Structure formats: structure tokens, C-alpha cells
Amino acid sequence: MKKIDASFRNQIELAFQPLNTAAAANAFPAPASLSDLLYRIHTAGPNAPTHHRDVMEAAKMFTTASVNMWLRAVHSFLVSASLTNVSPTWASVAGYYSSHYSVRAFAHLLGFFQSYNIKRIVRIELLSNGTYVCKFERKRAGDREHSIYWKIVKKDPHFAADPFFTDNAPGDVSDASHRERANYADHLPQFPIFRPLDREELKQRVERISDIETLAAPIPSVSRYPDLESVQIVAYHRLVRFRSLLDAIVVENRFWLVHREPAWARGFVDYQLTEEGHLRSFTS
Numbered sequence: 001m002k003k004i005d006a007s008f009r010n011q012i013e014l015a016f017q018p019l020n021t022a023a024a025a026n027a028f029p030a031p032a033s034l035s036d037l038l039y040r041i042h043t044a045g046p047n048a049p050t051h052h053r054d055v056m057e058a059a060k061m062f063t064t065a066s067v068n069m070w071l072r073a074v075h076s077f078l079v080s081a082s083l084t085n086v087s088p089t090w091a092s093v094a095g096y097y098s099s100h101y102s103v104r105a106f107a108h109l110l111g112f113f114q115s116y117n118i119k120r121i122v123r124i125e126l127l128s129n130g131t132y133v134c135k136f137e138r139k140r141a142g143d144r145e146h147s148i149y150w151k152i153v154k155k156d157p158h159f160a161a162d163p164f165f166t167d168n169a170p171g172d173v174s175d176a177s178h179r180e181r182a183n184y185a186d187h188l189p190q191f192p193i194f195r196p197l198d199r200e201e202l203k204q205r206v207e208r209i210s211d212i213e214t215l216a217a218p219i220p221s222v223s224r225y226p227d228l229e230s231v232q233i234v235a236y237h238r239l240v241r242f243r244s245l246l247d248a249i250v251v252e253n254r255f256w257l258v259h260r261e262p263a264w265a266r267g268f269v270d271y272q273l274t275e276e277g278h279l280r281s282f283t284s
Contacts, residue, residue: 004248008158011126012109012249015063019255027255028068034061039117042136052131059124059132066108067246067259073101073239074265080232081205081268082197088190088226089182095231096179096220100146102238103165107149109245110156114139114148121148146176163217164237175234178220178227190226206268209236213274240271 019027041054048054080095107113111124120136121143127133139148150168159165168176182188209232217237218230243260250256261271 004245005158009249012246014126014130015059015109016250016253016256018060019063020253022255024255024258028064029061034058034065034113035115035117037061038113038115038122038134041134042115042118042120055124055132055134058134062108062111062113062124065113066105067256069101069105069108070239070242071259071262073098073105073235073242074262074269076101077232077235077239078202078206078265078268080235081209082202084205084228084232085192086194086197087192088228089188091228092182092226092231093179095228095235096175096182098235099175099231099238100149102235102242103153104149105242106153106159110152112149112152114143114145162241164234164241166219172222173219174222175220177222178225178231181222181225203268209233210270210272211274237273240273243271
């Protein structure tokens, strides 16, 4: 299991603290609130009267955005699992997006956000006096969403040695490359007879994925497309890693207690893994 650095623990505890006093069910802001606020902060400049207050609000939204992105990962994983025998193409795409949403959840938790509106990579940092500051870095030519978030997470020491996190670089063994095959390649042949989704079949599929013992991270391979089992295994491991990290730090937080087990996934996902000790998730 991976040990959590004390400064990282403190950063997450402080980020979740403001969410411990509000009603968790109504804690998520309106769609696009964070990106809109970061746009206003950037265009207003550091001397604007509301700048400090807005940055503190943005810090809170980085936390809610992280959890919201993780919920999207769980939901996309269920979509992928339910489409396994219905559409290999869409099961593959949904499985990839489950992984991508988990990675984005970690990136937001680390304080990073890629802003399309202002073409900047935003980093929010906690200062020693307990306040936050927003830093805006100009995007480079290769800083696309499906690479930058993955690189940010892989670079962090808590995830650098974890084989379930990669730079998502092009190549045969690559989440993004496998997704691109599913999305853009011509003459993909898999069109099974369409059958309505079955609740029990979905539950059994998720249980099977969680019970597969992993000796290494099975990153999807383009040459094995549709490499659905690999797509779904790594997606599942990534979303469980996020949950395990927050459980190790803020499991008593009111907001996280409500959202760590979404009602719509109950009965399908138990967030358990069967893996070798060197692959296991976080410990306090």
C-alpha cells in the first residue's frame, strides 16, 4: 500500500473542511461554475477587490469538481460494463472515459484545472498561512486534455510508481490509443444483436471485474481491440484508488460520507479489489 505524505494529507483535509458544515446534497455548484470563476479571476487580475474571496471559492470548487468527476467515473464504468455484450465499441469508449474521469478527479484534487476559455492550465496552491493562490500557466501545443491531466497525475510522487497510472502517450499499449481505435478507426466489425440491459447480468459483470486477480496493470492494447476486459479492469482500479485515498484521509467528512457511495451505484459496485500487495491502494 502507498503511504500518504503528511503535506498532501493536510492539503486534502483543509480542502474538504468547508464542505463539512454545508448540506452535502446541495453542495455541488451549478454546471461550469469553476471554469467560469477561473475565467473571471484571470481576467480581473491580481489587484481586483474580489480576487481573494474568489480564489477561496475556487479552492472549494476544486474539491467539489474532483468528487463530481469521480462520480462521473463510477457512472461511466457502469455504462461500460452494461454494454459489454451489447456494443464493444461503446463499452470501450465508456470504459476509457471512466478512466479519464478518475484521472481528472485526481488532477483536480492535486489542484490542477485545464481551462479551455482562457487557454491556461490553472494551479491552485495552499500557502503556509492557510490561504490559496491561483497560478495561470500558458498551455503548450501538446497540452490536450487527454494528455495533460494524465501527465500531472503520473508526475505526482503518490502515483508515479503506480502502474495503473500512465502518461497516456500514443502507442499500442495506451488508453488513449485504444480509445482512438474505438472512436475513429474505419471498418470496425463488431455489431452484436442488441439486447436490453439486464440488472443481474450487470451486477455479475462488475463482480467478475472486481474479482480478477491482477499481477500487473493491464493497460489496453490497440492490437487486441476490443480489449474490453483490460479497459474495464483499469477503469475500475482507478476509481477504487480515488475512493481509497479519500477514505484514508476524510472518511468522516460529511460531504464525502454522502457521496462516497452513490445511491444509483449501490448493489452494483462494492469498490473491492483482488490484487497483489505492491499494487494496492492507499493506506493512512
